Amino acid sequence: MTDVVLQMREITKTFPGVTALKDVNLTVRRGEIHAICGENGAGKSTLMKVLSGVYPHGSYTGEISFDGQPCRFSGIRDSEHLGIVIIHQELALCPNLSIAENIFLGNERASAGVVDWNRTHAEAARLLERVGLRENPATLAMDLGVGKQQLVEIAKALSKRVRLLILDEPTAALNDEDSAHLLDLLRGLREQGITCVIISHKLNEIEAIADATTILRDGRTIETLDMKNDHVTEDRIISGMVGRDLEHRFPDHEPHIGEEVLRIEDWTVHSPTQHGRIVVSGANLSLRRGEIVGLAGLMGAGRTELAMSVFGRSYGIGISGRVYKDGREVHLKTVRDAIRHGIAYATEDRKRYGLNLIEDIKRNVSAAALGKLASGGWVHDNEEYRVADGYRASMNIKAPSVSAVTGKLSGGNQQKVVLSKWLFTDADVLILDEPTRGIDVGAKYEIYSIINQMADQGKAVLVISSELPELLGICDRVYAMSAGRITGQLTRAEATPERLMQYMTKVKEQ
Amino acid sequence: MTGVGPYAAAATAAADRSAEPAAATRQGGRLFSANLRQNGIYIAFALIIVLFSILTGGDLLAPQNVSNLVVQNSYILILAIGMILIIIAGHIDLSAGSVVAVTGAVSAVLMVNNDVPWPLAILITLVCGGLIGAWQGYWIAYFGIPAFIVTLAGMLIFRALTLAVLGNQGIGPFPVEVSRIANGFMPTYLGNIGLGPLDGADLFTLLIGLLFVAGIVVTQWRTRAGRARYGQVVEPVGLFAAKLIVAGVVVMTVIVQLARFKNLPWVLVLLAALVLAYSLLTDRVVFGRHIYAIGGNLNAANLSGIKVKSVTFWLFVNMGVLAAIAGMVFAGRLNQAGPTAGTGFELDAIAAAFIGGAAVQGGVGRVTGAITGGLLMGVINNGMSLIGAPTEQVMLFKGLVLLAAVAFDVYTKRRAGAAAG
Numbered sequence: 001m002t003d004v005v006l007q008m009r010e011i012t013k014t015f016p017g018v019t020a021l022k023d024v025n026l027t028v029r030r031g032e033i034h035a036i037c038g039e040n041g042a043g044k045s046t047l048m049k050v051l052s053g054v055y056p057h058g059s060y061t062g063e064i065s066f067d068g069q070p071c072r073f074s075g076i077r078d079s080e081h082l083g084i085v086i087i088h089q090e091l092a093l094c095p096n097l098s099i100a101e102n103i104f105l106g107n108e109r110a111s112a113g114v115v116d117w118n119r120t121h122a123e124a125a126r127l128l129e130r131v132g133l134r135e136n137p138a139t140l141a142m143d144l145g146v147g148k149q150q151l152v153e154i155a156k157a158l159s160k161r162v163r164l165l166i167l168d169e170p171t172a173a174l175n176d177e178d179s180a181h182l183l184d185l186l187r188g189l190r191e192q193g194i195t196c197v198i199i200s201h202k203l204n205e206i207e208a209i210a211d212a213t214t215i216l217r218d219g220r221t222i223e224t225l226d227m228k229n230d231h232v233t234e235d236r237i238i239s240g241m242v243g244r245d246l247e248h249r250f251p252d253h254e255p256h257i258g259e260e261v262l263r264i265e266d267w268t269v270h271s272p273t274q275h276g277r278i279v280v281s282g283a284n285l286s287l288r289r290g291e292i293v294g295l296a297g298l299m300g301a302g303r304t305e306l307a308m309s310v311f312g313r314s315y316g317i318g319i320s321g322r323v324y325k326d327g328r329e330v331h332l333k334t335v336r337d338a339i340r341h342g343i344a345y346a347t348e349d350r351k352r353y354g355l356n357l358i359e360d361i362k363r364n365v366s367a368a369a370l371g372k373l374a375s376g377g378w379v380h381d382n383e384e385y386r387v388a389d390g391y392r393a394s395m396n397i398k399a400p401s402v403s404a405v406t407g408k409l410s411g412g413n414q415q416k417v418v419l420s421k422w423l424f425t426d427a428d429v430l431i432l433d434e435p436t437r438g439i440d441v442g443a444k445y446e447i448y449s450i451i452n453q454m455a456d457q458g459k460a461v462l463v464i465s466s467e468l469p470e471l472l473g474i475c476d477r478v479y480a481m482s483a484g485r486i487t488g489q490l491t492r493a494e495a496t497p498e499r500l501m502q503y504m505t506k507v508k509e510q
Numbered sequence: 511m512t513g514v515g516p517y518a519a520a521a522t523a524a525a526d527r528s529a530e531p532a533a534a535t536r537q538g539g540r541l542f543s544a545n546l547r548q549n550g551i552y553i554a555f556a557l558i559i560v561l562f563s564i565l566t567g568g569d570l571l572a573p574q575n576v577s578n579l580v581v582q583n584s585y586i587l588i589l590a591i592g593m594i595l596i597i598i599a600g601h602i603d604l605s606a607g608s609v610v611a612v613t614g615a616v617s618a619v620l621m622v623n624n625d626v627p628w629p630l631a632i633l634i635t636l637v638c639g640g641l642i643g644a645w646q647g648y649w650i651a652y653f654g655i656p657a658f659i660v661t662l663a664g665m666l667i668f669r670a671l672t673l674a675v676l677g678n679q680g681i682g683p684f685p686v687e688v689s690r691i692a693n694g695f696m697p698t699y700l701g702n703i704g705l706g707p708l709d710g711a712d713l714f715t716l717l718i719g720l721l722f723v724a725g726i727v728v729t730q731w732r733t734r735a736g737r738a739r740y741g742q743v744v745e746p747v748g749l750f751a752a753k754l755i756v757a758g759v760v761v762m763t764v765i766v767q768l769a770r771f772k773n774l775p776w777v778l779v780l781l782a783a784l785v786l787a788y789s790l791l792t793d794r795v796v797f798g799r800h801i802y803a804i805g806g807n808l809n810a811a812n813l814s815g816i817k818v819k820s821v822t823f824w825l826f827v828n829m830g831v832l833a834a835i836a837g838m839v840f841a842g843r844l845n846q847a848g849p850t851a852g853t854g855f856e857l858d859a860i861a862a863a864f865i866g867g868a869a870v871q872g873g874v875g876r877v878t879g880a881i882t883g884g885l886l887m888g889v890i891n892n893g894m895s896l897i898g899a900p901t902e903q904v905m906l907f908k909g910l911v912l913l914a915a916v917a918f919d920v921y922t923k924r925r926a927g928a929a930a931g
Contacts, residue, residue, distance in 0.1 A: 314813055336815040345813065353813055356806035358873050367803055368814035374796050381794065382740045389741070401743060421814070 005030040005195050006164060011050055011062035020046045021060070021219045028164070028212075033186060033196045035206040035227075037237055038216035039468060044199045047216070048166050052086040053079040066164070083163030087153045089172060089299075095142035100124035102141050103156045127155040131185055146274060147178030154185065165189065166197045171205060172300045173274075183209050201298040203234040203505050215240040234505070235498070242468060242497030250473035251445065253452040257476065258289030260327070261460045262343070262429045267321035269302075269309040279305045279316065281484040287429060287460035292451060294475035295464045296500050302484040303464045304348055307431045311345035312338035325429075339368060344427035346418050348434035348464070350411075354418045357407030361399060362388035364406050364417050369425045391420035396446060412443025419450060430454060433464045448474050468497050480504045550918060551867050551879050555886045562893030570893050573771035576764060581693065581843070583888035584777040585610065585836040587881055589859035590866070591788050592832035594880035596825055597863045598792075600805040600872030601657035603826070605646065605664030606833050606859055610852030611672040613639050613837030618681035618847035621688065628685045636834050642668065643830020644823070651822035665856070673849050682846030691780065692842030695772040711769035718774065719765030723758045730754060777839055784832075788877045797821065805872030861908070862887060865915040869923070886911070 006028040013021040021043045028034045036044050049055050051064065053073030064071045066082055073079045076086075093102045100120050109119040124137035133151040141149060150170060157165055167186075171179040183205060186196055200206055206213060206227075213232065215222040222240050225232045269280040280302045287293050297303045308315035310323060312335035323330055325341050332338045338345070347353040355364050365388040366373055373384050388402040395416040399409060406417055415435060422430060432451070436444040451474060454461050465471050471478050472495055479489045480503030488503035562570045569575060589606050596603050616638050620631035642664075649660045683689070700713040730750075738744050745753075768774055792798040800821045803811040812818055836855070841847040866883025868875035887908055894904045 311813075312815070334815070335813060336817070339815045347813060352807075353809045356803055356810055356873065358806050358869075359802065363799070363802070367810070367816070370796050370799060377796050379794050379796055379799060382736050382742075385737075385742055386740050 003030040004028070005067060006051075006197075007063075007065045008047070008051065009063045009065075011047065011060055011064075013046055013050055013055060013060040019219055021050070024062075024216065024219070024221045026214055026221070027224065028195060028197060031190060031193050031195055032211035033190055033198060033209055035210035035213040036197060036199045036216060037201075037203070037206065037213055038241055039466065042216040042241075043219040044216055045168060046219075048086055048168060048197070048199065051079070052076055052084055052166065054086075080160055083161055084166070085157040085160055085162045085164070086166040087150075087157060087168065087170065089169040091146070091149050091153055093141040093149055093152060096140060098138045098140055099128070099135060099144070099152050099155075100137035102152055103127060103137075103159050105156070107160060123159070124155070127158050128152075130158060131155045132181065145178070146173045147175070147181070150174065150178070150182060151185070154189075162194060164195045164197065166199075168199045169201065169299065170198065171200065171202055179205065201505065202507070203237050204507060206237065207232070207234055213237060217241060235502075238498055238501045238505070242501055249445065249469070251449045251452055253292075253455070253474070255292070255455065255476045256290045256458075258291075258458060260286055260288050261325065262287040263324040264306075264310060265322045265324070267306065267310070267323075268319070269305055269316035270318035272315070272317045279484050280309065283321070283481075283484075283486045285462075285479060285486065287462055289428070289458045289460055290455050291477065292455050292461045292463060292475050294471035294478035295462060295481060296468065296471050296478055296504055297464075297466075297481035298504050299466070300483075301481040301504065303481050304433055305484075306481070307345055307433055307462070307464060310338070311335065311343060311431065314345070339425050339427070342426065342428040343431070344368075344422035344425055344429065345431045346415075346422055346433060346435065348437060350414055350418050355406045355414060358405065360403045360405050361392065361397065361409075361417055362402040365391055365402070365420045365424055368421050372424070387424065388420070391416075391423070395420055395450065410443070411438040412446065415439060415443075415447060416450070419447075423454070428458065429460045429462070431462045431464070434466065435463060436465070436467070436470060444470075468500055471495075471500070472497065480506075482506050550922075551865065551882050551886070551915070554915070555882050555889075558886055558889050558893075562889060562896075566893055566896045569896050570889070571763075571767065573767040575892065575896070576767040577695075577771045577775060579885070579888055579892055580768075580778045580781075581775050582892070583884060584692070584775075584781055585840040585843075586855060586858045586862065586888070587781055587884045588784060588832055588836040588839065589855055590862040590880040590884045591784055591877055592829035593856075593859040594863040594866065594868055594875045594877055595788070595792070595798075595801055596657070596829055597860070597868045598805045598872060598875045599801045599822060599825055600808065601650065601822070601825070602860065603646075603657065603661045603829055604856050605661040605668055606829065606836075607852035607855035607857075608665045608668035608672065609639065609642055609830060609833035610837040610840055610855055611847075611849070612642070612668045612675065613834035614841035614847040614851050615672045615675040615681070615849075617688075617834075617838050618684065618841055619675055621685055622681050622683070628687050632688070632838060635838060636831055639830040639832075639834025639837070640827050641830070642833075643827035646830070647823035647826030650826060651819040657826075661856075672851070676847060676849050678849055680846040680848040682841075682844070684842050684845055688838065689842040689845050691776050692839045693845075694776050696774045696776065696779070698773065711766055712773045715765060715769035715773045719762055719769070722765075723761055726757060726761070727754055780835075780839075784835075785877060785881055792877055797824070801825065802873055805874070807873070858884070858887065861912050864919075865912055867915075867919065869919060870916065883915075 004027055006026070008024065008026040011021050011024040012019070024043065024047055026047065036047070038044050050060050053076045056074045057072035066084065071079075071082070094105065097105070103124050104120055109116050109123060121137045128135060128137060131151045131154050133148055133155070135144065135148065141152065144152065154165070170182055174182065186198070186209060189196065198210070210227050212224060212226055214224045215237065217240070225236070263286040265284055267280055267283040268278065271277040271279050283306055295303050305315050309319050310332065312332050313319055314335055323332060325343070330341050332341060332343070351357060356367065362384050366384050370379060373380055373387065385402060391397065392399065392402050397409075397413050397416045397420070399413060406414055409417065435451070436447050439447065451461055451463065463471065463475060476492050477489060478495050478500060480487050480500055482504055487506045490499060559570065589610070593603060593606065613635050617631055617635040620626040620634060621628055626634070646660050646664050649655045650657045696715065698712050698714065702710050702712055734744050734750060744750070792801065800811070800816050803814065803816055804818055804821060808818065837852065840851055844851070862884035863875060863880045864870070864883070865886055866875070866879030866881070868880065890908055890911065891904060894907065
């Protein structure tokens with residue numbers, strides 16, 4: 001099996017201010033299952049977008065050859081034409097169309113523009129049989145569970161005569177049974193000569209199924225492991241994923257930790273969209289004054305869902321558990337309740353959930369606590385200006401004035417506006433969800449300094465982050481989550497990337 | 511006030527990175543385009559007035575015609591105030607015309623058929639308007655049905671109720687006090703000034719006008735001084751004075767023409783009070799500011815603890831009350847409540863809001879903009895009828911103006927976006 005089907009050489013892809021991929025090499029042999037591993041942000045998805053033509057030729061440097069032919073894709077249609085099909089983590093089925101319609105979407109079985117429904121259903125049925133899905137092709141996609149939808153996606157890929165199937169986190173949202181079925185299916189496809197590239201955080205699955213594993217870290221290729229011959233273990237993969245020294249990217253901080261300010265007990269949350277799915281399960285967590293606590297976890301571990309459900313039930317249904325603030329049980333039914341009890345949540349997606357991008361800085365800063373600037377419903381707009389200008393100076397928000405529209409600020413400055421907004425609510429518990437996402441290195445340092453100062457003021461800070469070095473660099477204590485459960489907690493002294501990664505990839509014992 | 515001091519360290523940590531290339535010309539250009547986007551409506555309005563003044567040989571600005579312009583468009587302008595708030599919040603109201611009809615009908619039945627004293631009848635009608643708004647607001651805010659659908663249904667429902675209330679015929683005439691609100695003018699208290707170019711102008715009206723202008727100057731000056739005291743950047747004195755002078759001249763021109771005809775229409779007084787109150791609401795009151803927050807980013811507003819549902823509900827209640835006022839003004843003006851009253855008013859009000867600078871996605875818009883948009887359409891209607899243009903030309907022109915206004919908004923936004931990216 002030395003026949004190489006895909007070769008990517010020295011792929012470099014930069015976004016404004018960020019180098020996402022740097023001289024990445026990937027060699028995939030024909031008929032193998034090739035896993036790609038790496039932390040969030042290591043560049044896995046970017047690499048797959050380069051391969052599938054989402055990022056067209058010319059927007060990156062380096063060479064791609066498929067079947068020995070150099071490839072210059074200008075769009076996803078070009079790569080699909082060669083039989084390279086990518087299935088994204090967020091499934092892209094139209095919920096109100098049938099299975100058969102979804103399979104042949106954009107690729108309709110038709111003659112002279114008129115759909116041939118008999119052919120459509122017959123071929124769909126054949127494809128469903130191949131992927132082992134016993135459903136009527138006329139069933140609507142919305143009536144299927146996630147696992148079955150995943151199979152429909154694969155059937156759709158097969159209908160395009162796929163030769164290289166790329167799966168991005170295919171089992172992230174699946175239960176164990178569906179995952180096992182999917183892995184069996186992949187083995188079956190391998191028998192049929194279809195090459196697979198699979199991105200996964202579930203190392204046990206990789207160990208079970210992959211023929212080779214390429215590890216990416218910080219946008220670079222670290223190594224490619226031959227799973228069969230080298231007897232690769234999960235620990236071996238983890239050390240490849242995290243093996244990096246922590247440079248001086250974090251400001252020094254001496255913690256002054258006080259009494260407990262927030263405690264969450266037995267917190268369980270159900271998904272509002274997928275019936276019966278538990279996203280957070282029996283979580284216990286506590287925060288103390290002056291403490292910076294990390295919450296580590298891979299994509300889909302339930303960290304954001306935990307935070308938002310505590311923050312006035314802004315996510316999830318069927319929430320149970322108890323929240324204690326300063327030792328007293330509190331019932332945070334709405335976001336207003338949470339804010340009133342001194343809890344703040346700065347979202348991971350500040351453009352969609354954090355800021356009013358068409359408004360200026362001062363109105364964003366005051367948005368969550370406008371009442372503080374008003375008497376009898378009457379806003380003192382000069383006070384508002386003064387307060388916002390104070391934050392502009394102290395947070396070093398780079399803008400001509402606080403009348404500048406937030407949509408035009410850089411990511412780092414937008415994040416400072418969000419933090420100002422929450423500080424102005426006088427919160428003493430700040431939950432910061434991916435506070436440095438999409439922010440350049442210099443601004444990250446400033447955000448870390450701000451977080452340290454919040455802690456020094458006696459606030460408790462919970463930092464949710466996908467970057468392990470960040471958590472290890474700034475947190476006094478780190479919780480790890482996996483599949484909705486808190487799987488462990490480590491103090492600053494105990495925490496190492498390897499130990500955290502073990503907790504983060506730990507799958508519930510049967 | 512709030513932990514400003516400790517963050518200074520972070521500021522100095524990276525202060526050296528803050529040096530941005532000072533591109534003065536680009537800044538200036540941006541300022542101009544931002545101003546153009548905000549003030550484009552006023553420039554357009556001025557151009558339209560100049561155009562029709564020329565086309566009508568000055569008849570457009572004749573005393574009687576200025577008075578007519580205000581009185582004829584008053585109910586649309588009242589609706590436009592409520593409509594712009596709803597559009598800022600990202601919703602729409604298609605039922606306003608039907609609510610105008612049903613509230614006018616209710617007031618007619620009360621006053622004409624049942625001899626309810628007119629102040630009480632007005633109060634009851636306003637409450638009816640509020641209840642209608644509450645009905646629609648409930649379905650939109652708490653039940654989660656898009657406003658487009660709820661108010662489309664409302665358009666049919668309240669038209670049906672109008673027919674039921676009126677028994678399919680007009681009811682009138684109204685008590686003189688009520689029709690005076692719509693048609694009447696302030697009486698003469700101090701006599702005419704009677705000389706020179708102001709010939710025959712009413713002295714009391716002129717005094718009110720001067721008082722009004724003085725009020726504008728004083729409040730603007732105090733606002734500016736307050737801002738300066740807080741170290742905010744204020745516009746140069748020259749520009750500030752120039753703006754005030756232009757505003758003063760415009761107001762006094764209108765006042766003089768009104769004073770030369772029959773003095774101030776009562777409905778203008780009502781309208782001015784509403785515009786003032788709602789401008790303050792949107793600018794300075796917590797409730798008003800929450801409307802912008804909701805329209806600008808609904809998710810962010812939710813996660814900032816803003817009572818999105820409650821604000822949305824009360825917006826529609828407010829719209830119902832304003833529609834009731836418009837309903838009574840319109841019925842009073844015709845001196846009869848008719849089954850077809852208010853047909854298409856909602857579309858005029860929506861057009862006024864969008865011509866006046868509201869954004870299709872919500873979050874942007876001003877009460878004064880909507881009023882100007884409404885007046886702009888009023889001037890087109892009036893000017894074109896003065897020059898004897900047929901209806902189809904009026905509709906064509908109005909349609910093109912609406913399209914151009916929104917196209918302008920989309921275009922400037924796209925350019926602003928490109929500049930940012």
